[in-house]
Amino acid sequence: MLFDLDGTLVDTSYLHTVSWWQAFRQYERDVEMAKIHRAIGMGADRILDHLLGPDHDRYDDDNIRAAHRSLYAQYWWRVRPTPGAHELLQAVDERGLRVVIASSASRNELEIMMTALDAQDVVDTATSLDDAGASKPAPDTIQVALARSGLSPDEVVFVGDSVWDVSAARALAIPCIGLTCGGISAAELHEAGAVRVYEHPRALLEAGEGAFSR
Known part of the structure; x- marks a missing residue:
């Protein structure tokens, strides 16, 4: 299996949802939590294109991913x-x-x-x-x-x-x-x-x- x-x-799932939401807000991207939640299960290599669109400005992509990793790491012990x-x-x-x-x-x-x-x-x-x-x-x-x-x-x-x-x-x-x-x-x-x-x-x-x- x-x-x-x-x-x-x-x-x-919801720890990732909150962490992504906070990461997006840090870089002035306003994405609804419900949409983020339904994208959880994708990896960080796909989720930004899925939520921001394939033609979005990618300048902050690496920073957003790094912010998510940092924010999510705060929950590891939980x-x-x-x-x-x-x-x-x-x-x-x-x-x-x-x-x-x-x-x-x-x-x-x-x-x-x-x-x-x-x-x-x-x-x-x-x-x-x-x-x-x-x-x-x-x-x-x-x-x-x-x-x-x-x-x-x-x-x-x-x-x-x-x-x-x-x-x-x-x-x-x-x-x-x-x-x-x-x-x-x-x-x-x-x-x-x-x-x-x-x-x-x-x-x-x-x-x-x-x-x-x-």
């Missing part, structure tokens, strides 16, 4: 797993399935989230945006995770919380299970193509072994 991290296994995340990964491992992380976060952020998750002993492979060419909805991070774990798309199921996760998995014909704990509704996840949707990792675990299947 492949997993996203931000919003899926760790409760960070990062917590989503409900049942640790238990779900343990259960997947106990069923003889491999646990693979495919995240669009930076390497530093991935390490912080992995520490909060406290599941290093059951995670087989973990990849970040630093390992891939482009973030979700491009499938690059998933492709790298598959290559490093020696798995093929027809052997895996992906679990994510955003429409960008669903799109990235669909690009490789991988079924995606959606979780609403990142703040995106079940209707939006189903519309994007999620095969099943649950509230959080605990709900997926409680649904039983059949919920893990393709």
